[in-house]
Amino acid sequence: xxxxxxxxxxxxxxxxxxxxxxxxxxxxxxxxxxxxxxxxxxxxxxxxxxxxxxxxxxxxxxxxxxxxxxxxxxxxxxxxxxxxxxxxxxxxxxxxxxxxxxxxxxxxxxxxxxxxxxxxxxxxxxxxxxxxxxxxxxxxxxxxxxxxxxxxxxxxxxxxxxxxxxxxxxxxxxxxxxxxxxxxxxxxxxxxxxxxxxxxxxxxxxxxxxxxxxxxxxxxxxxxxxxxxxxxxxxxxxxxxxxxxxxxxxxxxxxxxxxxxxxxxxxxxxxxxxxxxxxxxxxxxxxxxxxxxxxxxxxxxxxxxxxxxxxxxxxxxxxxxxxxxxxxxxxxxxxxxxxx
Amino acid sequence: xxxxxxxxxxxxxxxxxxxxxxxxxxxxxxxxxxxxxxxxxxxxxxxxxxxxxxxxxxxxxxxxxxxxxxxxxxxxxxxxxxxxxxxxxxxxxxxxxxxxxxxxxxxxxxxxxxxxxxxxxxxxxxxxxxxxxxxxxxxxxxxxxxxxxxxxxxxxxxxxxxxxxxxxxxxxxxxxxxxxxxxxxxxxxxxxxxxxxxxxxxxxxxxxxxxxxxxxxxxxxxxxxxxxxxxxxxxxxxxx
Numbered sequence: 090x091x092x093x094x095x096x097x098x099x100x101x102x103x104x105x106x107x108x109x110x111x112x113x114x115x116x117x118x119x120x121x122x123x124x125x126x127x128x129x130x131x132x133x134x135x136x137x138x139x140x141x142x143x144x145x146x147x148x149x150x151x152x153x154x155x156x157x158x159x160x161x162x163x164x165x166x167x168x169x170x171x172x173x174x175x176x177x178x179x180x181x182x183x184x185x186x187x188x189x190x191x192x193x194x195x196x197x198x199x200x201x202x203x204x205x206x207x208x209x210x211x212x213x214x215x216x217x218x219x220x221x222x223x224x225x226x227x228x229x230x231x232x233x234x235x236x237x238x239x240x241x242x243x244x245x246x247x248x249x250x251x252x253x254x255x256x257x258x259x260x261x262x263x264x265x266x267x268x269x270x271x272x273x274x275x276x277x278x279x280x281x282x283x284x285x286x287x288x289x290x291x292x293x294x295x296x297x298x299x300x301x302x303x304x305x306x307x308x309x310x311x312x313x314x315x316x317x318x319x320x321x322x323x324x325x326x327x328x329x330x331x332x333x334x335x336x337x338x339x340x341x342x343x344x345x346x347x348x349x350x351x352x353x354x355x356x357x358x359x360x361x362x363x364x365x366x367x368x369x370x371x372x373x374x375x376x377x378x379x380x381x382x383x384x385x386x387x388x389x390x391x392x393x394x395x396x397x398x399x400x401x402x403x404x405x406x407x408x409x410x411x412x413x414x415x416x417x418x419x420x421x422x423x424x425x426x427x428x429x
Numbered sequence: 430x431x432x433x434x435x436x437x438x439x440x441x442x443x444x445x446x447x448x449x450x451x452x453x454x455x456x457x458x459x460x461x462x463x464x465x466x467x468x469x470x471x472x473x474x475x476x477x478x479x480x481x482x483x484x485x486x487x488x489x490x491x492x493x494x495x496x497x498x499x500x501x502x503x504x505x506x507x508x509x510x511x512x513x514x515x516x517x518x519x520x521x522x523x524x525x526x527x528x529x530x531x532x533x534x535x536x537x538x539x540x541x542x543x544x545x546x547x548x549x550x551x552x553x554x555x556x557x558x559x560x561x562x563x564x565x566x567x568x569x570x571x572x573x574x575x576x577x578x579x580x581x582x583x584x585x586x587x588x589x590x591x592x593x594x595x596x597x598x599x600x601x602x603x604x605x606x607x608x609x610x611x612x613x614x615x616x617x618x619x620x621x622x623x624x625x626x627x628x629x630x631x632x633x634x635x636x637x638x639x640x641x642x643x644x645x646x647x648x649x650x651x652x653x654x655x656x657x658x659x660x661x662x663x664x665x666x667x668x669x
Contacts, residue, residue, distance in 0.1 A: 183518060307537070312529055315519050319479075322480075322481060325502040327501060
């Protein structure tokens with residue numbers, strides 16, 4: 090009993106501590122390695138005892154260059170993972186990812202539209218976010234044309250919407266200026282944290298944190314939903330409000346990440362599995378733990394992205410490859426709990 | 430004393446009548462079997478009693494109040510649904526599944542409180558399935574799952590239990606234990622309403638049987654009397 094209780098607490102607290110440690114370690118990684126002592130000195134003592142030039146240099150590297158990137162990686166990874174866990178809960182399916190209802194295709198289309206229309210960096214972010222929301226609205230709308238939006242029809246709506254916005258994205262690639270705009274679109278679709286800056290973080294961190302907390306609070310209701318809609322209803326759960334509410338929050342979470350970091354897909358599918366493996370299926374634990382693990386995972390990927398070679402590798406690629414490797418290796422363990 | 434009643438209920442789907450002029454009143458501690466051929470309207474009645482469907486005509490009354498204006502959580506604290514022992518995708522522990530019964534009380538609390546845990550343990554203890562608490566629900570047999578879902582209904586605090594063909598998929602011994610349990614609960618004052626496909630066992634176990642034929646009540650009375658060979662044959666169109 091007490092052992093289980095301890096494990097129950099540690100499994101939530103330890104990853105948070107690990108995440109914090111990883112974040113500090115990540116500050117030291119890069120083309121200009123910085124030692125642990127210097128990191129602590131600059132962050133906590135404002136670089137006391139250093140020469141003026143060195144203090145200025147380290148502050149630029151650590152605070153202005155690396156810190157936004159590290160915070161960005163954590164926020165984006167956490168948001169995508171929680172979004173995936175939320176989708177998996179409302180669709181009662183462990184193989185669902187945040188892209189299910191078309192948010193990624195729509196956001197990709199929105200960003201490409203911004204690039205082709207020379208909308209500027211902010212314009213691309215906003216259009217991408219709106220595109221993601223529009224695609225999900227279209228998917229849900231198609232589902233509701235047929236019936237009261239059962240899970241099956243929602244999946245169908247998402248397929249249709251994804252196909253439509255992928256086609257529109259292809260159209261934009263076709264008409265984009267091949268010298269100037271097409272490379273931008275392609276690079277953006279690979280997913281990268283190089284463009285993340287402080288204003289971006291200011292804009293997305295509050296809604297992301299709010300969304301994570303909100304979804305976590307719904308954890309037990311999502312557990313009831315796992316039993317089936319009718320059962321959840323007879324246990325007092327407002328099923329329709331819950332399902333659409335979670336879809337809206339999860340969609341906003343993933344659309345926000347795409348708008349600042351492009352397409353980083355796999356995390357949302359893979360991380361919740363690891364969280365469930367560690368903490369069991371209860372969503373009140375799976376959701377916050379997914380946030381923690383997802384943040385740590387993407388941060389690790391981004392560390393690799395900016396340190397493995399002299400030329401930076403898009404973090405989306407690394408996250409996909411590493412994500413697949415992790416997923417395949419945990420699948421054997423995870424699958425044990427799946428029904429039949 | 431009447432706890433749950435249907436008053437001249439009519440229900441149709443896509444213009445096709447499913448139930449016509451169905452009225453009955455169930456008293457506390459009664460054990461009512463709903464019988465009828467497939468498509469006779471048994472499940473529709475259960476779903477109306479649980480407010481998973483809304484009647485086209487007439488009213489469903491809980492303690493004399495219409496279900497239509499009742500809050501979700503209030504209804505959940507009065508009437509509990511026991512579905513067939515189904516598969517669940519995620520590997521929840523039995524204790525977690527039972528504790529979900531407490532959800533109506535603590536909707537937004539992310540943690541399972543000591544009170545929830547105690548209620549879940551009490552419900553499992555009551556049904557003598559405490560030994561299953563740490564097992565994965567998905568790994569249980571059909572009979573064990575049915576027991577867990579009944580425990581969840583008890584944890585919900587409801588005094589009216591609505592069961593959907595609870596014997597489905599159970600072997601003879603499991604069915605027998607299940608029906609004994611239902612009778613035992615009725616003896617404790619729980620009101621039990623169940624659809625069933627087993628008229629012979631219903632005649633022996635239930636206090637009352639309501640026979641449905643083509644959306645209308647054909648017979649309603651003490652199970653042992655109503656379920657004669659003749660009515661059973663008519664009920665299932667098995668005359669020949």
